[in-house]
Amino acid sequence: MTERLYYTDAYITTFTARVVERLNADGRPAVVLDRSAFYPTSGGQPHDTGRLDGAVVGEVLVREADGAVIHVLDGEIGGPEVSGAIDWARRFDHMQHHTGQHILTRAFIETANAHTLSFHLGSEDVTIDLNRTDLRPAEIDAAEDLANALVTRDLPVRAWFPSEAEIAALALRKTPEVAGALRVVRIGDFDATACGGTHVARTGEIGLIKVQRTEKYKDMTRVEFRCGGRALRDYREKNGLLLGLAGALTTGYREIGAALDKLQAENRQLRADLKAARQIVLEAEADRLWAAAPEHGRARIVTQAWAAAERDAGELRQLASRLTARPGSVALLGIAGEKSQVILARSAELPGPDMVALLGDVLGDLSAEAGARRGGGRPDFAQGGGASASPERLAAALERAAAAVRAALESA
Numbered sequence: 001m002t003e004r005l006y007y008t009d010a011y012i013t014t015f016t017a018r019v020v021e022r023l024n025a026d027g028r029p030a031v032v033l034d035r036s037a038f039y040p041t042s043g044g045q046p047h048d049t050g051r052l053d054g055a056v057v058g059e060v061l062v063r064e065a066d067g068a069v070i071h072v073l074d075g076e077i078g079g080p081e082v083s084g085a086i087d088w089a090r091r092f093d094h095m096q097h098h099t100g101q102h103i104l105t106r107a108f109i110e111t112a113n114a115h116t117l118s119f120h121l122g123s124e125d126v127t128i129d130l131n132r133t134d135l136r137p138a139e140i141d142a143a144e145d146l147a148n149a150l151v152t153r154d155l156p157v158r159a160w161f162p163s164e165a166e167i168a169a170l171a172l173r174k175t176p177e178v179a180g181a182l183r184v185v186r187i188g189d190f191d192a193t194a195c196g197g198t199h200v201a202r203t204g205e206i207g208l209i210k211v212q213r214t215e216k217y218k219d220m221t222r223v224e225f226r227c228g229g230r231a232l233r234d235y236r237e238k239n240g241l242l243l244g245l246a247g248a249l250t251t252g253y254r255e256i257g258a259a260l261d262k263l264q265a266e267n268r269q270l271r272a273d274l275k276a277a278r279q280i281v282l283e284a285e286a287d288r289l290w291a292a293a294p295e296h297g298r299a300r301i302v303t304q305a306w307a308a309a310e311r312d313a314g315e316l317r318q319l320a321s322r323l324t325a326r327p328g329s330v331a332l333l334g335i336a337g338e339k340s341q342v343i344l345a346r347s348a349e350l351p352g353p354d355m356v357a358l359l360g361d362v363l364g365d366l367s368a369e370a371g372a373r374r375g376g377g378r379p380d381f382a383q384g385g386g387a388s389a390s391p392e393r394l395a396a397a398l399e400r401a402a403a404a405v406r407a408a409l410e411s412a
């Protein structure tokens, strides 16, 4: 079994050891050493990374069967003597968060009678899940305040294997499911629990403990938090964001909420104004198209094709409706482009033609491909499109439709 150097000293970053076993971990070389400072993934804390001689240690895990620590490498190493070095920045971040977690967990018990059911320490998110779903913001603040007060007291943190008699006197918060010698982590007189992880020597090393947010998760509350350097980076990032927002809104950062409310109200008003103005413009345009349209007996036929940039489908529909609201009106309208759109409509009192059938002819003019032709509607209103068409080709197709309408009106 591997002697775990971090059990007695979490601050060991370099060590020498002997290779006692070589194996293959899913195609990558791996070794077991007689002793190691590398922490293997366990107890919610991720593994260390670093180097063994010339090879990068990318993963460290425990072999269930015998508790050996397996170091997965990116290449073969010599031996039997090897030198190891762990990535200290990563390890210290884990130590800050793991001790920070013990403190926050105990703080939630003290202030909110909320017990931690699980702990996750990831490269992005760090969370604990609490067995209450009705935590009030004041309770969360109280736990956070207590946790940071414990940091300020700079209490000693001790990790050791106590005797049976000592364990009985410790009133442990949590005892492990696994058998074997019990390792305990005690934070001053505040908290003692069974734990195999790596911890800072004094609580002052943790730095700030900051709850970022909470959310209901199953029948628990998930508390996301950050400690030390991660908390600082998070503060820096959010401070920068907030100051940038305040600058963009030309206000102080405390006034961002009010400025945003004002902006949203203005935006709603502008949208309403724009909608009203569009209606007026479309009505005027319908008038102009109607006045310019050639008369054919008791009907006027408006034929018009636009380029894609000039018109959208909603406006096309509105124009068609406004035109055909007038008696004796036929509207043959289209938008050219990658996906052309066509609306063929007539006032309901006109006898014909069937606009759905006519739409089929127009779309057939635009594309020989049956798959590119989609559309349908009622006898007095049909809409479709899909095929790519130039403004000229679309205009020609609509002119042919106009001729068909004239013929239909004459024979009616």
Ligand SMILES: [Zn+2]
Binding pocket: 043, 098, 102, 194, 195, 196, 197
């Ligand atoms: Zn722990």
